[in-house]
Amino acid sequence: MATRAEVTGLTLRIPTRVAGRPTFVHAATDVSITLAAGRVHALVGESGSGKSVLASTLTGLLPPGTRVSGRVVVDGIDVTPALGTPRHRIWGLLRGRVVGSVAQSAATSFTPTRTIGSQLLEAIEALGGTRSVDELADIARLPAWALAAYPHELSGGLVGRAAVAAALAGQPSIIVADEPTASLDRDLAGQVLDLLRDQADAGASVLLITHDVAGLLDRAVADDVSVMYAGRIVERGGAAQVWDDPRAAYTRALLAALPRNGLHVVPGDPPALTDLAEGVRFEDRVGGAL
């Protein structure tokens, strides 16, 4: 199975200020993750655990001044030296063409005053894609009338599918989808997840960032799962193993919070990632509640 992207021992510290005092957000600590051809890798964890920042290393969009150690290889290219330089020419070659992004908020990723079809055409031309707008629409199961529509005329599900179509305009081999189902109901979310699954089945490597564990389970969409807590990967493995036999207390807590498992809300609050103590663990958060 070909490796499409590999993150190894990645630590990210984002400069920020708390009460006027300069400090760092511990967004990622010693993170390793592998994206392989033909597979959907789900990255799950509560809000603020560092999932989006980690994903932005694949597109070179880290916050300015982020301190980086570790290694990121995309499509065989070691992009580590370019991680802090969003305008580095390597990102112009990779963004959209090798790494396609499905935005967190699909609706706002389109210009409101232009039709979906014209924006897809523009993306294809800008990225030198060889698929036509109709082909993209076909892959994303967008009806023909949706191409002539303005973004606000489409339902959430259709905008979600249009966002997947846009991400595919440059025929990327890696697709990063950051909460692509965030504002969708269960059926519509399922349609978007199915599209991403189709892309993996056609050979792409998909990084699917979500806190919707129920949606992942319903569609059996993921092959691999990494669970992130406070900037660290606390569990990784094949989806069946992680869901059926979770090793980490945090994974068990996420699963117990699902309605089907009794809706046991994850106890306590996620830690702030500023001035995070070294080696902070979920077990410390819940104390004797486990």
Ligand SMILES: Nc1ncnc2c1ncn2[C@@H]1O[C@H](COP(=O)(O)OP(=O)(O)OP(=O)(O)O)[C@@H](O)[C@H]1O
């Ligand atoms: N530009 C930035 N400057 C300072 N801190 C940032 C910046 N971007 C993200 N962070 C911080 O990095 C940490 C991780 O954020 P991130 O968005 O990656 O979490 P997440 O797991 O994706 O959560 P969500 O699902 O809410 O997006 C948070 O503490 C966030 O406040």
